[in-house]
Amino acid sequence: MLRYLETRVDPVAAPPGEGPPAGLIAFFWYFISQAKWLFAALFVVGIAAALxxxxxxxxxxxxVAILTSTPREELFATAWPTFATMLGVVLVARPAILFVQRAISNHGISGPLNTLTRWQSHHHVIRQSLGFFQNDFAGRIANHVMQAGGGVRETALATMRSVLHILFYGVAATGLMLAQDWRLALPILVWVVLYVTLLTAMVPKLRDRSREASAKRSAVTGKVVDGYTNIQTVKLFARTADEDRYIRDAMLEMNTAFLAQHRVNTLFTVLLNLLNAALLAAVGTLAVVQWQAGRVEIGAVAMVLPLTIQLISMSGWVAAEIQGIFENVGVVQESMGSIARPITMRDAPQARPLAVTGGGITFDRVTFGYGRKDRPVIDALSLTIRPGEKVGLVGxxxxxxxxxxxxxLRFHDVEEGAIRIDGQDVREVTQESLRQAVSVVTQDTSLLHRSIRDNxxxxxxxxxxxxxxxxxRQAHADSFIPGLRDIAGRTGYDAHVGERGVKLSGGQRQRIAIARVILKDAPILVLDEATAALDSEVEAAIQESLGDLMEGKTVLAIAHRLSTLKIMDRLVVIDGGRIVEEGSHDALIARRGLYAQLWARQSGGFLADLTEAAE
Structure with a gap:
């Protein structure tokens, strides 16, 4: 049975629709609806449990009524059916119902729904644009994805097991009291009104305080992860004390938010305890008065007092559950800020895979300014790169x-103009196919915290x-890979490289990145200071490899070093988002324009070599 329940929800099912919606109720239903039949079963079993x-x-x-009204010698002969029913409910029905309730909750819903929410949240978030991640802490986004699962699960389950439970229990208890004497039900009816009023007054405050506390906690997580990720910078600049103050201030803000939340919790608990004490006193007094007046039997008194005590006990439990519900609602609301956002960089409805026939690239009057039209970064720029041409960008x-x-690469969309590859507008092809057709090697190479092989x-x-x-071998990485060993004892290609590849030197990371690009073998190659992190000896060793890598490919290189520029077919000089010069190195030097100025201001490196070449 447990295994059956555990397989009713696929924890890594494909997300329905276009992603989690922004409305709170809609956000919950987006995930809960994928397990709706289990929740329906839990609802029915919850009613049975309350009864x-x-x-x-x-x-x-x-x-009590039977014992006080039946002669001892006739007790079992006359009351055995009632006793058998009681034993059946207590020994069989109640344990069975509670088992089924726990099985559905823990095995059918809790784990699978938690994982499902996290998986589908991650599935949506990872498809956001590059700018989405650049504008936030990676740790904060990850925290939102992870905590959303628990928040959705706990809110849904707590609502089912507590609010609905006390609702049906309260209705049944009131019905039993009304069956004895309508006056016995009056204190409970008044208590229900006051209890609902108390919840109505306090729950919004609990929700707001919980949301603020959750936001402060996520902020602390993001700042701590930021410091750990950049720990080398912290230590190189000897800023540990400053980091302490930075995190300390954030933690004090978080502590203040949590204390504000707990003050509301404490007030709510005190008021509820006073309300419950008044209920017990009222029901007990009324029951004794009614018995003394002969309106009810002693059995009724024996029934209403345990009912009231159980109701009071449940009210405290439900109050704690409701506080938990709104803490989790606050967590979910805060997480929705990262998760329930529409994806801004979507494929066009009729987008097709990019078909690269030659690798020609056309920039047609492209204008882009990150939303600021008065200060464009790229200003009406036009550039045509022929299939197989190698162009260097300088500026x-x-x-x-x-x-x-x-x-x-369509990390952003142009604001005006168009970019085409082999005549196909990059906005009209799928992003996956576009980026599969382009290999990129950057100066600041970041590796995944996985093995060398995986990278x-x-x-x-x-x-x-x-x-x-x-x-x-072609990237000259085989010289150091066999000697690698990580903290877990893995060696060679199985050794893990650490977060962002921190266990490797800059040159080693770059060679792994070049090996990755060699293996990808895409028809278009982008080199962004691809050899800047390499020492001269290693750089010279892989020049032939880079030459082989560029063979037959369209190349766009951002570079300043002769090792890359000297094999380019054409140099394009950009200034202020416009092309101001283009041509060969010698032609640009002869023009004595911006390129010649940049060259003259350089000392050492490739510019010194260029001087010799020009002479």
Missing amino acids: VETAIPYFIGRL RSGAGKSTLVNLM ILYGRPDASEAELEAAA
Whole structure:
């Protein structure tokens, strides 16, 4: 039975629709609806559980009534059917119902729904644009994805097991009291009104405080992860004390938010205890008065007191559950800020895979300014790169070189104009096919915290071991890979590289990245200072490999070093988002324009070599 329940919800099912909606109720229903039949079963079993719990005080009252009205010698002869029914409910029905309730809750819903919510939230978030991740802490986003699962699960289950439970229990208890004497039900009816009023007054405050506390906790997590991720910078600048103050202030804000939340919780608990004490006193007094007046039997008194005590006990439990519900609602609302956002960079409705026939690239009057039309980073830029041509982009920092590449990769959409590859507008092809057709090597290479093998195979997961090793040799990474060993004792290609590849040197990371690109073998290649992290000896060693890698490909290189620029077919100089010069190195030097100025200001490195070449 347990195994059957555990397989009713696929925890990694494909998300329905276009992603979690922004409305709170709609957000919950998006996930809960995928397990709706289990929740329906839990609802029915919950009603049965509430009625069984109500039966226990009723049995106590009936037992007292039978014992006080039946002669001892006739007790079992006349009352055995009642006793058998009581034993059947207590020994069989109640344990069975509670077992089924727990089985559905824990095995059918709790684990699978938690995982499902996290998986589908991640599935949606990872498809967000690059800017989405650049505008937030990675740790904060991850925290939102992880905590959303528990928040949705606990809110749904707590509502089913507590609010509905006390509702049906209260209705049944009131009905039993009304059956004895209508006056006995009056205190409970008044209590229900006051209880609902108290919840109505306090729950919104609990919700707001919980949401604020959750936001502060996520902020602390994001800041702590940011510090850990950049721990080398913290230590290089000896800023540990500053980091302490930065995190300390955030933690104090979080502590203040949690204390504010607990103050509301404490007030709510005190008021509820006073209300419950008044209920017990009223019901007990009224029951004794009614018995003394002869309006009810002693069995009724024996029934209403346990009913009231159980109701009071449940009210405290339900109050705690409701506090938990709204804590989790606050957590979910805060998580929705990252999860329930529409994806801004979607494929066009009729998008087709990019068909690369030659690799020609056209920038047609492209304008882009990150939303600021008065200050465009790229300003009406037009550039045609022929299939197989190797073009170097040169310019000052901030001239728009990397932005141009990001627009081509459709990390952002152009604001005016168009970018085409082999005549196909990049906005009209699928993003996956576009990026599969382009290989990129950047200066600041980031590796996944996985094995060397996994990182290289990221270029082409179906590559054979021989192809993997050939790519590593071509990138001159085979010289250091055999000597790698991680903290878990894994060696060589199985050694893990640490977060962002921190266990490797800059040059080693770059060679792994080049091996990955060699394995990918895409028809268009982008080099963004691809050899800047390599020492001269290693750089010289892989120049031939880069030459082989660029063979037959369209190449767009952002570079300043002769090792890359000297093999380019054409240099394009960008300034202020516009093309100001283009041509060969010698022609640009002869023009004595911006390129010549940049060259003259450089000292050492490739510019010194360029001087010799010009002379």
